Amino acid sequence: MQESNLLLATARVKLEESLLAKGLRRSSERFAILDEVYSRNDHFDAEELYQAMHQKAYPVSRATVYNTLDVLIDCGLVRRHHFGEEDNSKSRYEKSLGRQQHAHMVCTVCHRVKEFCDPRLHLIKTNVSTTLQFQVESHSLVFYGQCTDDTCETRPSHE
Known part of the structure; x- marks a missing residue:
C-alpha cells in the first residue's frame, strides 16, 4: 500500500510540473482522474474510466476524461494501446509510471x-x-x- 501511495504522489508531482510547464489549468478533475487511473491495475477504456468516476459520485464529463487522458499520455503517466479489437478506434489505457x-x-x-x-x-x-x-x-x-x-x-x- 505504501508503494502505491508513493507512486501516486510521484505521479501527482509529475502531472503538476507538466501542467505548469505547458500553462494548463491544474484542475481538481484532472487530479481526480489521475487518482482513479493509479488506483487501477487493469487495461481500461475511456468509457470505463468515466463510469468509474461517476460510480464514485465524482461529476466529470466525458470530454474531461478524454482530454485528461491525452494530457496524462503526453506527460508519460499513461500509455495508450490499440489491441486490434473489432472497434479499431477504441483505445485501451494503463498507468505507466513505475511499471516494468x-x-x-x-x-x-x-x-x-x-x-x-x-x-x-x-x-x-x-x-x-x-x-x-x-x-x-x-x-x-x-x-x-x-x-x-x-x-x-x-x-x-x-x-
Whole structure:
C-alpha cells in the first residue's frame, strides 16, 4: 500500500510540473482522474474510466476524461494501446509510471488483456539497439489468441 501511495504522489508531482510547464489549468478533475487511473491495475477504456468516476459520485464529463487522458499520455503517466479489437478506434489505457517492461496477450473471444514479463524481451531490445544502431524508446508486443481460462465468460464450450 505504501508503494502505491508513493507512486501516486510521484505521479501527482509529475502531472503538476507538466501542467505548469505547458500553462494548463491544474484542475481538481484532472487530479481526480489521475487518482482513479493509479488506483487501477487493469487495461481500461475511456468509457470505463468515466463510469468509474461517476460510480464514485465524482461529476466529470466525458470530454474531461478524454482530454485528461491525452494530457496524462503526453506527460508519460499513461500509455495508450490499440489491441486490434473489432472497434479499431477504441483505445485501451494503463498507468505507466513505475511499471516494468511487459508485453500483452489479448483473448480474441473475451477481449481480456493479460500482461507478462520475460527477460528475453529486454535482451531483444538491447540487441536491436546495438546491432541496428537504433535508440529504442519503447516497444509493443501483443499476442492474440483464445485464453484457456475457465473464468472466460464468453469462451466457447468444447463439448
